[in-house]
């Protein structure tokens with residue numbers, strides 16, 4: 001998600017610093033941006049050359065250097081509250097006082113994350129959807145102490161990168177979209193468990209009958225099964241066994257080359 005969010009900003013003309021903890025992760029992120037920009041340029045979907053856009057993106061492993069002149073910092077670290085808080089606390093130390101700190105969490109509490117900083121009024125959620133470069137929506141999530149000025153600036157930013165922001169005033173777990181979307185994947189996995197459908201039947205049904213762009217299993221692979229797992233751990237029905245198994249085996253979907261489907265050739269599944 002981090003590289004996608006950075007790419008969206010660079011396409012809109014912003015100068016972006018991409019930061020990760022290891023040089024190879026930074027390289028992977030930059031490679032993904034370069035690939036995606038190439039695709040968009042090929043199809044005339046960006047107004048500049050891929051190279052011109054890519055020049056606005058720099059990669060770092062040092063957090064201080066990455067954020068020292070930032071107006072907006074977006075974190076997209078793993079969905080564990082302690083990691084989020086450690087990251088926000090470090091960003092708070094090095095980013096200018098004017099900077100807004102946004103989290104791309106899929107559903108963790110913005111209010112709690114903000115306690116790791118001395119600027120809770122400038123901490124906010126900006127929840128993008130995968131792939132950010134193609135998906136229009138961004139949930140703008142209010143923490144209890146987020147100021148109106150921060151919300152307004154963030155909406156302006158979201159509009160400036162060509163996205164539609166919806167206001168999520170209640171910092172409830174999963175916000176709005178994931179409270180609907182992740183149970184969709186979870187329920188399909190429970191049906192699979194009961195033998196009520198196959199993976200292909202569920203996906204084909206939703207795609208060919210209902211016109212969804214992806215069915216529940218393909219979408220779970222696409223977003224990362226670990227993300228659904230983290231969300232469902234806090235849900236009433238718990239985690240369906242097949243999701244727990246994929247997490248245990250580290251077959252997390254597309255990013256692992258294997259999930260409910262195989263992705264060794266880089267192609268998506270077929271389920272006609």
Ligand code: 3HC
Pocket residue numbers: 035036037039040105106128129130131133134135178181213214219223227
């Ligand atoms: N950048 C540039 N090009 C891309 C791209 C990217 N990131 N991703 C795919 N493409 C390219 C493909 O390579 C392909 O190029 P080609 O024609 O030259 O081979 C082209 O776009 C078309 O791709 P596809 O035919 O595979 O697919 P579509 O164009 O029909 O749509 C999609 C792709 C937009 C991903 C669509 O399948 C979709 O909307 N899927 C559902 C996504 C979704 O619901 N996301 C939300 C997940 S939930 C979430 O993120 C929240 C989290 O908190 C859990």
